[in-house]
Amino acid sequence: MIPPGSTIGILGGGQLGKMLATAAAQLGYRVEIYSPEPDSIAADVAAHSTVAAWDDIEALERFARECSVVTYEFENVPVAPLAAIKDMVLRPGLRALEVAQDRLAEKRFAEDHGGRPAPFAPVANAGELETAMKSIGTPGILKTCREGYDGKGQWRTGNGGASDDDLAAIAFPETGCIYEGFVEFESEFSVIACRALDGSIAFYDSAENDHEGGILSRSTVPASMAIVAQVEEARELTRQIADALDYVGVLTIEFFATANGPVFNEMAPRVHNSGHWTIEGAVTSQFENHIRAICGLPLGDTALAGKRVVMDNLIGEAADGWVEILADPQAALHLYGKGQVREGRKMGHVTRVERT
Numbered sequence: 201m202i203p204p205g206s207t208i209g210i211l212g213g214g215q216l217g218k219m220l221a222t223a224a225a226q227l228g229y230r231v232e233i234y235s236p237e238p239d240s241i242a243a244d245v246a247a248h249s250t251v252a253a254w255d256d257i258e259a260l261e262r263f264a265r266e267c268s269v270v271t272y273e274f275e276n277v278p279v280a281p282l283a284a285i286k287d288m289v290l291r292p293g294l295r296a297l298e299v300a301q302d303r304l305a306e307k308r309f310a311e312d313h314g315g316r317p318a319p320f321a322p323v324a325n326a327g328e329l330e331t332a333m334k335s336i337g338t339p340g341i342l343k344t345c346r347e348g349y350d351g352k353g354q355w356r357t358g359n360g361g362a363s364d365d366d367l368a369a370i371a372f373p374e375t376g377c378i379y380e381g382f383v384e385f386e387s388e389f390s391v392i393a394c395r396a397l398d399g400s401i402a403f404y405d406s407a408e409n410d411h412e413g414g415i416l417s418r419s420t421v422p423a424s425m426a427i428v429a430q431v432e433e434a435r436e437l438t439r440q441i442a443d444a445l446d447y448v449g450v451l452t453i454e455f456f457a458t459a460n461g462p463v464f465n466e467m468a469p470r471v472h473n474s475g476h477w478t479i480e481g482a483v484t485s486q487f488e489n490h491i492r493a494i495c496g497l498p499l500g501d502t503a504l505a506g507k508r509v510v511m512d513n514l515i516g517e518a519a520d521g522w523v524e525i526l527a528d529p530q531a532a533l534h535l536y537g538k539g540q541v542r543e544g545r546k547m548g549h550v551t552r553v554e555r556t
Contacts, residue, residue, distance in 0.1 A: 201496040202268045204228030205390065209267030209489065211282075213240025213249070215536040215546065216471050217273035219479070221245045223487035229495070234263050239356035241537045242273070251313045257285070263429035271494050273450060275300040275469055289526065291448040291494040292395075296469035299445070303345045303378045313440040314482060317462040318456075319381035325372055330378035333357060339382040342367075346375045354414065358382075381461050389427045390419075390474040391438045392487040395447045397496040401439055402489065404482060404502045404506070406431050406513075407474050409454070416542060419474045419511045421481065423506065424549060427457045434462040450490040473546070478502075480510030480532045480551045506553040519547035528552075 208224050210217045213235030221231040222245055233242045233249040243249035248266075252259035260281055264270060269289045279297050299309045307317045321332040321377060322345075329342060338358030343540065355367065373529075377432075408423035409416055422428065434455045439522040439529055442451050452472035454465040475486040484500025492499055512522075519541065525531050535548040 202494075204494075205525070206230070206268040207232055207247070207266055207528070208495070209234060209263055209270035210242060210246075210273055211235075211270065211277045211318070212273035213242040214236055215538075217240060217242030218245055218421045218519065218536065219534075220271070220273060220471065220490060223485060224491045227488065227497075229248060229491065229493055232263065232267055232318055239539065240491075244537060247523070255281045256372060260285050260288075268345055269494050271490070272471060274299070292469050293446065296447055296451075298447045299368070300364045300467055300469045301344055301346055302375075303466070304376070307378070307464070309444075310437070310441065310464045310467070312534050313437065313444055315378075315437045315441075316461070318383045321379050323379045324373070326368060326370070327522060329367065329377075329379060332383040336381040337483075338380060341380050341382070342370070342377055343380065344375070344377050346373070355486075364467055369457075383456050383458060385427045385458045385463065387453065387457045387499060389423055389431075389434070389457060390454045390472060391434045392450060392452050392472060392475045392478075392486055393435070393438050393442060394450045394486070394493050394499055394502070395442045396493050396495055396499050399443070401437055401442060402499045402502045403438075404475060404478060404486065406434070407503055409474050409529055412515075413544065415513070415546070416473050417513055417515070420507045421477060430455070430457050430462040437462075437464065443468075449493045450486050473549075474511075476534070476549050477509045477511035479534070481505055481511070481553050508554040508556045509551065511549055511551045513546055514548040514550060515546055516543045517541055525550050530554075 207230045209232050211234050213233050218241050231246040233246045236253050238251050250263050264285050307320050315471040319336045323329045323530035340357050342355045388409045389406045395401045405421045407419035407421045438453050450471045452468040456463040463521050471486045478485040484502050525533050528553045532551045
């Protein structure tokens with residue numbers, strides 16, 4: 201058990217790191233941020249920050265020595281430099297990063313543990329894409345195996361998707377791509393679990409997620425009955441994956457609710473945007489429970505703190521409406537403190553909890 205007063209290291213300086221650092225401070229921990237960006241918003245609420253490249257072994261070693269435990273706020277932290285730091289207590293572990301960083305490895309891992317992803321095939325060039333499209337069919341979606349988020353690094357095919365010329369112009373990365381068949385689904389939902397150091401797991405109510413342009417726009421709890429009927433099966437897969445990874449902390453897996461049950465979409469080995477509602481809408485937030493888990497503390501209650509919760513992302517200029525949002529007595533506003541407003545950039549979120 202890592203007691204309050206100790207230092208927690210967070211790899212990454214975005215809004216998830218900021219909210220993790222805030223939760224850690226409320227429990228009496230000091231936080232150090234490690235990020236290559238000099239304008240890290242997470243550093244605004246941390247006791248100390250290190251600005252250095254991901255492959256700066258000397259800086260990583262110094263950072264690790266100063267921290268009792270290290271965690272990460274996003275899944276694209278390079279694995280090799282972390283593996284070279286022998287004395288770093290990293291939770292969740294490297295295996296979770298390795299799986300989540302490669303979409304092909306992620307789909308296969310899910311299959312190995314009983315999950316059902318959409319039909320998929322590895323694609324390294326235009327010829328393999330053509331073969332995959334013929335084999336799996338269209339419509340479908342081509343995704344880079346690595347990097348890419350919020351709709352980036354993705355090309356839809358068929359039914360108004362990318363044209364033949366667009367597909368022919370794709371510069372396939374050395375790390376390859378994956379082609380996925382289209383899934384007929386009723387709704388999208390996420391399972392957010394927190395696995396403690398002793399292997400016990402607590403689940404949050406699953407949110408029904410709405411997306412616009414590939415970006416999460418709204419999460420609603422409770423979800424529709426179509427989702428509720430599939431949550432237990434989705435939780436069982438999440439439990440299987442968490443146990444196989446010997447996972448510690450918050451793990452999120454996104455699913456499609458279909459006529460044939462839950463279809464695995466992707467996993468995130470971290471706190472997740474679809475769980476932001478838990479700050480006001482659950483007894484214990486996903487951020488606090490992640491800190492509790494990585495420090496070996498008892499997990500907090502994940503029950504709803506109200507009858508219904510709705511979380512809306514503030515994307516781009518939507519954050520400029522903060523005065524109107526604050527005028528709503530039911531609204532809990534979170535602005536992340538990002539300096540530049542850009543189209544498609546998550547600038548904050550607002551949560552409304554219906555208490556009765």
